[in-house]
Amino acid sequence: MPEELQKRYRRIAVLLIFSVLLPTGALATLSVFAQSRETDLILAEMEQNHYSVARAVCGRFDAELLSAEERIVRTANLFCPDEVTREGLEDFFGLLKRRHRLVQEVAFVSEDEEVVWPIDPFGVRVVGKTGRRPFVEPTDPKEIEIQKKAVESKMLLDRLERSGASDEEVERETRRIIKEVEDEEVVARARLMLAQVLLKRDAAEAQKVLRKVFNSSALVKGVPAALEAMLTYLDAGGKEKDNVARRAFKLLLDSAEMLKKPKFDALLARLKKHIKEGDLRYRSLERRLKALLSRWRMRRVVSDEIVPKIREYLKGVYDTRLRSRHIRRCIGKSRWEVYSYFAVERRLLYKEQRTRFVVVYRLNPEEVRSILLFVLNRTGPSGEPRLRVKLFGKVAFSDNVSAWQFSVRYEPPNAVVPLTVEVYSAQVARLRSWLLGRAVFNILLVVFFVILAGAGVLLVLRAVRREIDLARLRAEFVSSVSHELKTPLTSIMMFAEMLKEGRVRGRERLKRYSEIIAAESQRLFRMITNVLDLARIEEGRKQYQMQKTDMREVVRRSLAALSYHIASTGFTVETQFPDQPLQVFADPDALEQVTVNLLSNAIKYSRDEKWVGVRLEKRNSFAILEVEDHGIGIPENEKELVFERFYRTTISRASKSAGTGIGLNLVRTIVEAHGGKVEV
Missing domain, CATH: 1.25.40 (Serine Threonine Protein Phosphatase 5, Tetratricopeptide repeat)
Structure with a gap:
């Protein structure tokens, strides 16, 4: 392709890309962004609604739990004994546990930071190595x-x-x-x-x-x-x-x-080796052991961790509200326990003097869970959404959420107990699925339009390239036709001038020059006929005079028309005709034009071996005409292209052989108009 045409082609391609593909791509990007933004807004609104549900449940649960603790404080102030004794504290704390199941374990601490209750269950009674005194005044x-x-x-x-x-x-x-x-x-x-x-x-x-x-x-x-x-x-x-x-x-x-506790643990470890886990015969003893260890652990926790808090609490340094008087302890990786404490309103008699005391108790997780279930039954959502609640690091409530989509997780910052509310919703899954389907549909639609626009651009570019190639071929055709017309005209004018001036001597030379003028005239006539037929075919004005025609006569006339050209170039034509007439219903002039074009091409593109074979036969209901030569040949990838208008093979252009590129196109057009087929 000439450089100027290549530049024009590039400009057209760039213009189409910027005018079609870029706007389409921009619209596609905006559409996807808008869809994503809409999805985020819808999901954010749903999440806010779910957060509201979780906050409402947590707020109600917190209020119920604090209300239960206020009742514990009132009961303690009402029934606390005036004098601190072991028997009185046992009765008092037994009453407190019976009335309030929220109380799991209790401790009693004086303002002097002495843990009066529970009494240390280990090593309290110091016993000598013997059961009796080893040295007693002998009496016997x-x-x-x-x-x-x-x-x-x-x-x-x-x-x-x-x-x-x-x-x-x-x-x-x-x-x-x-x-x-x-x-x-x-x-x-x-x-x-x-x-x-x-x-x-x-x-x-x-x-x-x-x-x-x-x-x-x-x-x-x-x-x-x-x-x-x-x-x-x-x-x-x-x-x-x-x-x-x-x-x-x-x-x-x-x-x-x-x-002592270490000795007790060692003996217990020895004993545990001989007790089956979960044996019902040891249930009561296991409960006693659990209570014993719970008292010991309660005393240790209060002494080590809660007493310093109580000191500041009694001094009024910390906030005295009930919510602030809670201590969380992590036991294990994800389990918690919560302690609450409050001061008895009046001073109690202890060691012959009035002293302030603080009650410390550990919250019972089972009762806390009961309060949670009570709140969920009264204020929890029914149906949609569904909740899963964790208390003290363990799942306390789950509303069959295995098949539902997780939405939000809420942990209240100032909750009394470690609380986590997870909200699940079937609407989230359906909404996500619908939004995903809608987004995929929009993306596919955008991709379809982008592909459609790209295909349109490619088709336009292909059409433009085809028109450019056609313009190039037309230009080459005009140049070739001019050259092809000029060659016979030059011969005709030269020999006619010689005859006119009488420079030809002898009858043989006169006859020869006349034959040359006639042959070149026929050649010129055939080229003009081809050009005119091409124009008629393009305009749709080409008409054929159909009649019964003997194909043998058509081939013979064609060979006669080219006889001078064949003889002058030294070609040998080998023919093979059937003995009987080969009748077809066709336009004899059109078929002769086809035969002449095929023979002309065979002669034109032959090299040293000047031989052409023509075979005519009947096969089934078709008349088969074959023209064979030993010429320059046609590349395999150009065998279908040689029948295109104005197309010339790379070999023919390289050999600089004369030609217009319309001969084989006319051959195919005429043959197909007669219901036939032509191939290389």
């Missing part, structure tokens, strides 16, 4: 002898333990002590030491020795000898394990006041 020689043997035996047992005596010596001495000494504590200790030795060689005998200590009330190293014997018996795999374990459990709980 026999009693003196008994005490003397007891003291000597204890010293012997201590020496055996410290010195690491052999098992034989330990067994011998302990058996002697058991037989001779009457002191219960010494005998129990000796039996325990003997059992430890016997376990190494005779477990059955060791278990018999241990069972004799089960009913002992003595203490060995601060631990009930019976408890130690039972645990050793269980460790040794003794019989009646469940019964022994239950007795050991009960004895351990009864002995908590004389055991």
Whole structure:
């Protein structure tokens, strides 16, 4: 394509892109942005409605919980004993728990920061290593002898333990002590030491020795000898394990006041190895253990964490409103517990003086959940949306939200207890689905219009390029026709001038020049006819005179018309015709024009091998005309293009062969008008 045409083509392409694709793309972007903005606004409005629902539930629940705590304060001020005693506090706190299930565990703290209640359940009773005083004024020689043997035996047992005596010596001495000494504590200790030795060689005998200590009330190293014997018996795999374990459990709980907490934990760990988890036979003992540990933990929490808060509270430094008098404690990764405290209105008599006291209680999670369910039944939404509520880090209420879409999560900043409300809605899912479908539809619609606009641009560019190519081909056609017309005219004018001036001598030369003039005239006539037929075909004015025609005669006339040209160029034409006439219903002049164009092309584009083959045959109901040459050939990718108007192959243009590019186009047009088909 010439450079000027390429520039024009680029300008047209850029103009179309800027005038069609860019506005379409901008509109598409604006449409998508507007759709996204609308979606965000609708979802934001729905989320605000859901936040309102969550805030309403949290506000109502908070009010109910504070109201319940106000009732606890009134009850405490009304029934609190005037004098602080253990029995009075037990009755008072029992009453408080019975009337208010929100109270789970209670503590009582004086203004001197002394935790009066609960009493520490571990190590309260300090007991000596013996159950009785070791040195008593003797009143009876026999009693003196008994005490003397007891003291000597204890010293012997201590020496055996410290010195690491052999098992034989330990067994011998302990058996002697058991037989001779009457002191219960010494005998129990000796039996325990003997059992430890016997376990190494005779477990059955060791278990018999241990069972004799089960009913002992003595203490060995601060631990009930019976408890130690039972645990050793269980460790040794003794019989009646469940019964022994239950007795050991009960004895351990009864002995908590004389055991330090670490020792209690160690003994409990030994006992737990022999108790099945969830065994109903231990339910009451488990409840006692739970209450015991709860009292101990309550005292520790109050002493370590709440007493400093109470100090500031009594001084009036902190806000005294009930909402502010709560302390949250995290136990584990996501579990919480909440403590509340308040001061008794009047001073109480304690240690012979009037003292201010503060009541501290731990909120019961089950009762808090009951208050939440009460609030949800009265003020919670019914149907849409649905809620899931977490209290103290655990799910306390869930309204079958598994199939619903999560919307919002709300955690009130100043709630009394750790509270999280999650709102789920089926409308959110439906709305998101509808908005997504609408957005996808709009995007697809925009994409369709963009593609449609792009396709239109491509079609316009293709049409423009086609017109530019057609203009180029027309220009080449005009140049080729001018050259093609000029060549025969030059020959005609030259030989006619020679004849006119009488410079031709001899009849043979005169005849030859006349034949040249006639041949060139026919050639000129054929070119003009082709051009005129092309014009008629473009205007739709081409008409054919259809009649019965012998194809053999058509081919012969065509060869006769080109006979001078064939002879002058030295070509050999090989023909193959059927013996019988090959009749077709067609315009003989049009078919002759087709045959002449095919033969002219075969002669024109042949190289050194000057041979042309013409075959005519009948195949089924069609007359087949084949023209074969050994010329320059046609590239495979241009075989369909050679029938286009004004088209010339790259090989023909490179060889600079003469031609107009309309011959084969006329051939195809005429053949197809007769219901035929032409192919290379």
